[in-house]
Every structure is written in C-alpha cells, then in structure tokens.
Amino acid sequence: MSSNIAREVMEYDQEIIDIVDYVKKFEIKSDTAYQTAWNCLLDTLGCGLEALEYKECRKLLGPLVPGAVMTNGVRVPGTNYELDPVQGAFNIGAMIRWLDFNDTWLAAEWGHPSDNLGGILAVADWLSRTAVANGRPPLKMLDVLTAMIKAHEIQGCLALENSFNKVGLDHVVLVKIASAAVVAKMLGLTREQILSTVSHAWVDGQSLRTYRHFPNAGSRKSWAAGDATSRAVRLALIAQTGEMGYPTVLSAKGWGFYDSLFQKNKFKFQRPYGSYVMENILFKISFPAEFHSQTAVEAAMTIHKQMKSSGKKFSEIKKIKIRTHEACIRIIDKKGPLRNPADRDHCIQYMVAVPIIFGHLTARDYEEDFASNIEIDQLREKIICIEDPTFTADYHDPNKRSIANAVTVEFSDGTSLDEIVVEYPVGHARRRVEGIPLLVEKFKVNLARVFDKSQQERILEFSMDYKKLSETSVNDYLDLYVKANYQSNV
Numbered sequence: 085m086s087s088n089i090a091r092e093v094m095e096y097d098q099e100i101i102d103i104v105d106y107v108k109k110f111e112i113k114s115d116t117a118y119q120t121a122w123n124c125l126l127d128t129l130g131c132g133l134e135a136l137e138y139k140e141c142r143k144l145l146g147p148l149v150p151g152a153v154m155t156n157g158v159r160v161p162g163t164n165y166e167l168d169p170v171q172g173a174f175n176i177g178a179m180i181r182w183l184d185f186n187d188t189w190l191a192a193e194w195g196h197p198s199d200n201l202g203g204i205l206a207v208a209d210w211l212s213r214t215a216v217a218n219g220r221p222p223l224k225m226l227d228v229l230t231a232m233i234k235a236h237e238i239q240g241c242l243a244l245e246n247s248f249n250k251v252g253l254d255h256v257v258l259v260k261i262a263s264a265a266v267v268a269k270m271l272g273l274t275r276e277q278i279l280s281t282v283s284h285a286w287v288d289g290q291s292l293r294t295y296r297h298f299p300n301a302g303s304r305k306s307w308a309a310g311d312a313t314s315r316a317v318r319l320a321l322i323a324q325t326g327e328m329g330y331p332t333v334l335s336a337k338g339w340g341f342y343d344s345l346f347q348k349n350k351f352k353f354q355r356p357y358g359s360y361v362m363e364n365i366l367f368k369i370s371f372p373a374e375f376h377s378q379t380a381v382e383a384a385m386t387i388h389k390q391m392k393s394s395g396k397k398f399s400e401i402k403k404i405k406i407r408t409h410e411a412c413i414r415i416i417d418k419k420g421p422l423r424n425p426a427d428r429d430h431c432i433q434y435m436v437a438v439p440i441i442f443g444h445l446t447a448r449d450y451e452e453d454f455a456s457n458i459e460i461d462q463l464r465e466k467i468i469c470i471e472d473p474t475f476t477a478d479y480h481d482p483n484k485r486s487i488a489n490a491v492t493v494e495f496s497d498g499t500s501l502d503e504i505v506v507e508y509p510v511g512h513a514r515r516r517v518e519g520i521p522l523l524v525e526k527f528k529v530n531l532a533r534v535f536d537k538s539q540q541e542r543i544l545e546f547s548m549d550y551k552k553l554s555e556t557s558v559n560d561y562l563d564l565y566v567k568a569n570y571q572s573n574v
Contacts, residue, residue, distance in 0.1 A: 094331040096279050099351055103238055103261070104278045106357040107269045112233050117359035121229040122550050124187055127367060127523050128198040129565070130530030131186045132179030133162045134447065137533060141182040143574040144307055145175045156213035158206045161565035162534045169210040173317045177202025177310030183447045184429050188366040188375040190411070190479070190487060193243035195255035197361060199309035200235035203263035203317045204228055205562070207270050212559040225561055226554040231266045233362045238262040240361030245352035251345060254291040256312040261285050263316030271320055280329025284319045286341050287333050298418065301427040354482065364485065367511030369522045372447045376412040377432045379506035380489035384439040386504050387493055398441050398459070400495050404467040406432065407490040409475040417469045425450035436491065437463040478507070487512070534567060
C-alpha cells in the first residue's frame with residue numbers, strides 16, 4: 085500500500101544517480117582491470133576455502149532454516165549447500181572475509197571490495213541456474229568479472245575522500261551500496277528500480293565500528309561484510325517488486341544520511357567512476373593481517389632472519405620502534421589484553437611480535453592455543469608506534485598510495501639493528517609482477533585444503549586460462565567447487 089502513496093516527483097540525489105548511471109551505462113575497456121579482476125576472483129575464492137578450516141566460520145554457513153534447500157539455488161564453494169540468493173550471498177561473503185586475507189583498499193576510508201563477490205556470485209549463479217532450467221542461456225564468468233570491477237569502483241571511489249570510520253560507521257556500508265547497485269543491474273532492474281535499490285541501501289541504519297575496536301573487538305567483523313552484501317541482494321529483490329525509493333535519502337534536511345549520520349557533510353569525490361580501483365587494488369598475499377600492518381610484518385620477518393644469523397635472542401630485545409602512518413595508529417596500535425583472534429589480527433604489536441619470535445604469521449597464529457604463549461605478550465609490551473607525517477602524506481597521495489612502516493630493534497646491551505623500511509607491500513600495484521605468482525600459489529594451496537587432487541586439477545584447468553574462464557558459464561564454474569561429502573562438523 086505504501087508504494088502507492090501519492091507524492092511529489094523528486095529527482096534523486098546526484099550521488100545516487102551517478103552510481104546508477106555508472107552501473108547501467110559505463111563500458112569497461114581496461115585490460116588491466118579485467119586481468120586484475122581475474123586474479124582477484126581466484127584469490128577471493130581461495131580465501132573463502134581456507135576459512136572452511138575454522139569451525140567458528142562453518143557454524144554460520146548453510147541455510148537460514150536448517151534443512152532448507154532451494155532448487156536451482158546458489159552453490160557455496162567448498163560445500164554441498166544449495167541456497168536462496170540472499171543466504172547464499174551471506175555464506176559466500178562470510179567465508180571470503182573470515183580470515184582477513186582478501187583484497188584491501190586504503191584511503192580516507194578502508195575496506196575490502198572483494199567482499200562484494202558474495203552478492204555478485206550468488207546472484208549470478210542463481211540467475212544462471214534458473215535460466216538453464218528454463219531453456220535460456222546462463223551468465224558467463226566474464227559477467228562476474230565486469231560486476232566485480234564496477235563494485236570495486238563504487239566502493240573504492242566513495243572511500244577515497246570520505247571517512248565513515250571517523251563518524252563511527254563501519255566500512256561495510258560501502259559493500260552494501262556497491263553490491264546493491266551491481267546486483268540490481270544483474271537482476272535486470274529498470275533504472276528507476278536500481279535508483280530505489282541504492283536509496284534503500286542508504287536508508288538502512290549502518291553498522292557501527294564497535295566490533296573492530298577495544299573493548300568490543302570480536303568475530304562480527306568477520307561476517308559483517310557477508311551480512312552487508314546479502315542485505316544488498318534482499319533490497320534489490322524488494323525494489324524489483326516496484327517498491328518506492330527515497331530520492332533525497334542523502335540530502336534531506338534533518339532526516340537524511342548527511343544530517344543524521346555524517347555530521348552534515350556531503351560526500352567528496354576525487355575522480356569519476358571508471359576502473360581505477362580494480363587496477364590499483366591491494367592484495368594480501370603474504371600474511372592474513374590487517375593491511376596497515378603488512379609492511380611491518382614483512383620487516384619483522386627480515387628482522388627474524390637477521391637475529392637468527394647474528395645469534396641474537398628475542399629475549400635480549402629492549403625496545404622495538406615502529407615508524408608508521410596515522411591510520412595504522414588509529415586502528416591497530418593496541419596495548420593490554422587481546423581477547424580473541426579478531427582482536428589479535430587488529431593489533432600491530434601482536435602481528436610484529438609473532439614473526440620476530442617465530443618467523444611466521446598465519447591465520448592459526450591468532451588462535452587461543454598459540455596466542456597463550458607468554459613470550460608474545462612480553463615482546464608486545466616492548467613495541468611502540470610513532471607517526472611519521474611523511475608516511476601519512478604518502479599514504480594519502482593518489483600517485484603513491486604507500487602503506488609504509490619502518491621497524492627498529494634495540495637490544496639491552498645498547499646495540500641495535502639497522503632500521504628496516506618497507507613502503508609498499510608485496511600485494512601493492514607497484515609490486516604486481518612480484519606478487520601475482522605468489523597469489524596464484526596461494527590459490528593452489530587453498531584449493532588443496534578442501535579438494536582432492538583430481539578436483540583441484542579440474543578447477544585449475546578452467547581457472548588458470550583467462551579466456552576459458554571468462555567464457556565459462558557461472559553455474560558450470562561453481563559446479564567445480566562443490567564438495568559432495570561436505571560435513572560442517574559443528
């Protein structure tokens with residue numbers, strides 16, 4: 085009934101119009117964007133497969149109501165689930181983000197644009213299986229790559245100049261906005277319906293960042309993006325019915341997003357939507373760690389090797405100084421107790437102490453049995469962070485976009501190691517040539533965690549050939565990832 089209420093015709097906020105016109109009209113012509121999206125797809129799926137090793141992730145997967153199955157539903161990689169697209173998006177999105185190991189975008193706001201793959205892949209698979217069942221052609225994986233580029237661009241461009249964290253909102257709001265626009269387009273909605281979808285995504289009360297910070301850091305940060313991308317699918321399906329939108333949801337005085345949640349500020353934009361974000365996305369290749377710490381962890385690994393070769397013991401360390409950028413200090417500079425894995429993988433002191441002592445940092449190193457080692461906390465207490473204004477400036481410079489950290493170790497005998505400076509992590513666009521072979525190896529390792537050798541080979545046959553992958557139907561490709569004998573064991 086509400087959708088039939090007579091109202092004055094209003095123009096949508098320009099910020100919403102620009103998003104919708106981009107998803108509907110813009111043609112991606114960048115080969116670099118498509119090649120990077122290919123790498124991103126494989127890496128993101130691999131991250132989801134690794135998450136299946138953790139029961140805390142597995143317990144959240146499957147149908148919303150136990151036992152529910154949907155004919156021609158979404159296949160969840162590494163499982164035998166077949167779900168509706170909303171719950172399928174949540175499952176895939178939660179798996180992707182669980183270990184904090186998928187891609188990253190750093191600017192005024194941070195985030196992980198590959199989180200959008202939860203909604204994109206779920207909708208693409210559902211549409212494809214439904215089409216085949218009705219004698220129509222399915223979507224191709226090229227359609228998925230195109231949707232990924234556009235979702236990355238929307239999320240990343242909104243993040244360039246607009247800090248949601250500074251007003252207490254979590255970056256998954258941008259996952260919801262980007263997923264909503266892209267999946268609405270995939271569903272074949274009209275321009276008016278896509279406008280409505282995006283407006284509804286802004287209307288939603290947005291997630292608070294409290295689950296990422298002391299004293300409430302917890303595991304919701306691992307499924308918040310799955311929740312956001314699945315909500316986007318739900319909103320697109322609602323808009324598909326013809327449900328009215330809210331044209332001035334951003335700008336309405338008193339009740340709009342800007343006045344209610346953004347301290348009365350309007351969004352700022354550095355560049356128009358294109359393919360910039362995918363071309364410059366940051367891959368987490370070496371370490372499952374919050375991205376602002378990646379270069380510090382890389383430096384810590386070098387320090388471990390230097391200490392081992394020199395015969396120095398970590399117990400001889402008096403102090404460790406980390407010269408870093410402002411965002412790192414704001415997000416992951418932590419003292420005191422760390423209560424769970426989500427707390428630990430957002431503490432730079434923990435993420436530096438572990439590789440200095442042990443020479444590695446893996447997802448398992450955040451679990452309670454490993455973290456209970458008293459030596460880690462002893463070394464953590466000796467680590468201090470100091471902002472370097474040059475590092476902060478280079479972090480925001482669109483021509484550099486560095487994530488620099490510099491680590492110096494001082495020993496009780498008065499000696500010290502030379503400072504180790506790392507400006508760009510191995511997953512940065514400036515180290516792409518070095519990083520991609522490692523990313524492919526990461527994907528292969530993650531396949532081996534779940535599938536037998538013959539199934540790994542079938543997946544690799546389609547995945548390692550860009551042309552073959554892009555021409556494969558979405559449903560056929562996801563069929564390769566079905567784990568027939570999957571058991572959650574929760």
